[in-house]
Amino acid sequence: MSTAMPFDAGTTLLSDVTAAVKAAGTTLRDRYTPHARGVSLDEVVAEIHANDDAVLDVLREPLMRARRESQWAEDELAGGALPPGEWWVVDPAEGNINHVHGMDDWAVTATLVSDNRPVLTVVHLPLTGDTYTAVAGGGARLNDRPLKVSAKTDLGAALIGTGQAKPGEDERTFRRIGDSVTAMLVNGLVVRVSVPATMQLIHVAAGRMDAFWQFSDVRSGLVAGALLVSEAGGTVTDLAGEPWNTASRDFLAAAPGLHAAALKVLAPIA
Structure with missing residues (x-):
């Protein structure tokens, strides 16, 4: 477990975020095909943007409602420090390029970042139904099972x-x-x-x-x-x-x- 200062998620925040991310995952799963979509660069980019737009329509409002004082980081490809406070950093289709090419390595993610430190996250894999969650100071889990990193030393x-x-x-x-x-x-x-x-x-x-x-x-x-x-x-x-x-x-x-x-x-x- 991290030694960082614990984050008080309250009694419902993690469950609310998990529910929102799973609902968004259903939208992304419904858009999935086992074959590639798009041939030209313009067609591939259009498919990627369509995925993002469809999922954000489902995801943004419940996340902002769950943490009303939070702000929204608009550009998923942006980097660098955020202004002070709490921000939702979301990828509506993490692995979007895989999704539009008919592969299965993709997910929906939502992470609450407080003063540039991630404090709560949900990663949902719609094709398997697996959900990874973590809260700062509270451990990490796959569904209901605690996660632990490798013990290797070599x-x-x-x-x-x-x-x-x-x-x-x-x-x-x-x-x-x-x-x-x-x-x-x-x-x-x-x-x-x-x-x-x-x-x-x-x-x-x-x-x-x-x-x-x-x-x-x-x-x-x-x-x-x-x-x-x-x-x-x-x-x-x-x-x-x-x-x-x-x-x-x-x-x-x-x-x-x-x-x-x-x-x-x-x-x-x-």
Whole structure:
């Protein structure tokens, strides 16, 4: 469990958010097809935007009602620090590119961020019905089962992941991704490169994967997984080893027995 200051979610907030995210997940599931939709870039982008719009129509109002003093972070691809206070950072279709291509790695996420620290999150996988939740200071769960990160201590035995945060990143970021994958292929056991980040981070929180890193500050792809991993006993920092928050420019979440070794490999590339 995280050592961060506990968050008082009250008696109903987590259940209200879970209900809203599950309802949104039903909308996204109903839009799913097992085949790819769209051929041209314009067609693919239109499908992605249609997914976002349909889910946000279901999700936004109940979240704002559940936490009336909160604010809404509009751009799901935005990064950097948020203004003070409480903000909903939502991805209506985390893994949207997978959804529109008929693949099954996608979810709906909603995370409450307080003064740039994630304090409550719900990640729902509509195709399986699984729901991951975490509250700062209250642990992380898959459905009703507590989550715990991997007990591994040998990076050479580790299953590690990374991925691209968004389309159109700069060439330097792409080269850093490539260099870091090579370094981890040399030092780890297996490197998994896929999108979206949240779908890898839930595996880190559940102890199925051992670490995940990303050269990115895209909030919506990291806040949910950061809280889930930290509340499951993992270590979440930037690539300088400092505690991660939404202002950090890069990201590492790992089992505590592997974090230092992973950081040693990645820090020179960052």
